[in-house]
Amino acid sequence: MTNRPATVPTAAGVTTTPRAASPVPLMDPARTYPLWGPGAEQAVLDVLRSHHYVKGPCVAAFEEGFAAATGTTHAVAVDSCTDALYLVLRAVLDARAPDQREVILPSFTFVATAGAVVNAGGRPVFADVDPETFNLDPRAVAARLSPSTAAVVPVHIFGAPADVPALRALLPENVFLLEDAAQAIEATQGGRKAGALADAATFSFYPSKNLAAAGDGGVVTTEDAALAAKVRALRDHGQTRKMYDHEDIGTNSRMDEIQAAVLLQKMPHIGAWTAQRRAIAARYDAAFAGTKIRPQRVLAGSDSAWHLYTVRVADRDRLREHLVAQGIGCGIYYPHPLHQQACFGRFAPDACPETDRLATEVLSLPCFPGLREDEQAQVIAAVLASK
Ligand SMILES: Cc1ncc(COP(=O)(O)O)c(C=O)c1O
Numbered sequence: 439m440t441n442r443p444a445t446v447p448t449a450a451g452v453t454t455t456p457r458a459a460s461p462v463p464l465m466d467p468a469r470t471y472p473l474w475g476p477g478a479e480q481a482v483l484d485v486l487r488s489h490h491y492v493k494g495p496c497v498a499a500f501e502e503g504f505a506a507a508t509g510t511t512h513a514v515a516v517d518s519c520t521d522a523l524y525l526v527l528r529a530v531l532d533a534r535a536p537d538q539r540e541v542i543l544p545s546f547t548f549v550a551t552a553g554a555v556v557n558a559g560g561r562p563v564f565a566d567v568d569p570e571t572f573n574l575d576p577r578a579v580a581a582r583l584s585p586s587t588a589a590v591v592p593v594h595i596f597g598a599p600a601d602v603p604a605l606r607a608l609l610p611e612n613v614f615l616l617e618d619a620a621q622a623i624e625a626t627q628g629g630r631k632a633g634a635l636a637d638a639a640t641f642s643f644y645p646s647k648n649l650a651a652a653g654d655g656g657v658v659t660t661e662d663a664a665l666a667a668k669v670r671a672l673r674d675h676g677q678t679r680k681m682y683d684h685e686d687i688g689t690n691s692r693m694d695e696i697q698a699a700v701l702l703q704k705m706p707h708i709g710a711w712t713a714q715r716r717a718i719a720a721r722y723d724a725a726f727a728g729t730k731i732r733p734q735r736v737l738a739g740s741d742s743a744w745h746l747y748t749v750r751v752a753d754r755d756r757l758r759e760h761l762v763a764q765g766i767g768c769g770i771y772y773p774h775p776l777h778q779q780a781c782f783g784r785f786a787p788d789a790c791p792e793t794d795r796l797a798t799e800v801l802s803l804p805c806f807p808g809l810r811e812d813e814q815a816q817v818i819a820a821v822l823a824s825k
Pocket residue numbers: 518519520521547548550551593618620621641642643644654655656
C-alpha cells in the first residue's frame with residue numbers, strides 16, 4: 439500500500455489531490471515583499487547612484503515622517519535600537535552624579551535594554567513584571583525606587599504598551615521615563631502612539647521587527663529639543679556646530695541612507711500591516727478563551743502592535759513539541775531572565791519570581807502580515823489539539 443492521498447472531486451468536476459497542511463512559519467517577511475520590494479529596489483539603486491550614503495536626504499525625510507507618524511516633534515535616526523537606548527541613557531546619565539545612576543527596567547526583555555544601561559554608565563535595577571501583561575509592574579518599580587534612581591525604562595513587550603501613566607504617577611519629577619518601544623511601532627495608549635507616551639522612546643528596525651530595515655536601524659523620539667540635539671550630536675562623534683569640533687565624546691551611530699530609503703518605502707504600509715496583526719490576535723484570543731492557554735493581556739485603553747502573539751501555558755514545552763511536530767512555527771521569548779544572566783551578576787540583582795515563571799511558560803505563535811486565514815485556522819486547531 440502506498441501513502442498516496444485520496445483524490446477528491448471538486449464542484450467543477452475536476453479531481454484534485456487535497457493539499458497536505460504545509461508548515462506555518464513563525465514569521466515570514468517575504469510575504470509582504472511584493473508590496474514594497476520593487477520600490478525599495480529602485481530607491482536603493484537611486485541612493486547608490488547618488489553617492490550620498492550618510493547624512494543625506496533619505497534620513498532627513500525618514501526622521502520627519504517618523505516624528506509625524508508617532509505624533510512627536512523630534513525623531514533622531516540611528517543605527518539600531520541598542521544604540522538609541524544607549525544614546526538617550528548617555529544623555530540622561532551624563533548629567534547625574536556617578537552614584538545617582540540607577541535605572542529600573544524589567545528583567546523580562548531582550549538583553550539590549552539592560553546592556554545599554556551599563557554601557558551608558560548606569561546600574562541596572564531589575565524589577566518584576568505583571569503575570570498577565572508581561573510588562574513592568576508599577577508596584578515592583580515603586581519597591582525598587584531610591585534616591586539614586588535616574589531613570590525607568592518600561593519595555594512595551596511584544597508590542598503591548600506598559601502602564602506608562604501608572605509609572606509616571608509614582609515617579610518623582612527628576613526620574614526620566616524612557617519607553618523601549620523596539621517592538622511597539624503603532625501601539626497606542628490613551629489615544630497616543632507609542633513613542634509619545636513618556637520623556638523619550640526608542641524603536642528598532644531590525645529585520646524581524648514590524649517595520650524592518652534591510653539590516654539594522656533605530657530611532658529616538660522625544661518632545662525635548664535639548665535631548666534630541668544631544669542625541670543627534672552623540673550619534674555623530676559629539677559634533678555639533680561644525681566638523682572636527684567635538685563637545686562630547688560620542689560614537690558613530692548614524693543611520694545609513696540605504697536603510698532610510700528602504701524604511702521610507704515600507705512606512706506607508708505599517709498601518710495596514712498592524713491592522714492585520716490585530717485581526718489575527720483577536721481571532722486567536724477568541725479561540726483560546728476559556729482554555730488552559732492564557733494569551734498576553736493588553737491593558738484597557740491600549741492597543742498592541744502584536745509584534746509577537748504570546749501565550750503562557752503551564753506545560754509549555756509539551757505544547758511546543760506538539761506544534762513543532764505539526765509544522766507550526768513557534769518561539770520562546772525570552773528563555774533566560776536577565777536578572778539570572780552571568781553578565782549582570784555583579785549588580786547583585788534582586789529576585790523577580792514572576793519573570794522566572796514566565797520564562798518557563800511563554801510561547802509565541804505565528805502572527806504576521808500575510809498569514810493566511812487557513813494558516814491561522816491550522817495554528818488554532820493545532821494549539822487546541824494539544825493535550
Ligand atoms: C525590547 C528590545 N529592546 C531593544 C532591542 C534592540 O534592538 P536592535 O536590534 O535594533 O539593536 C530589541 C531587539 O530585538 C528589543 O526587542
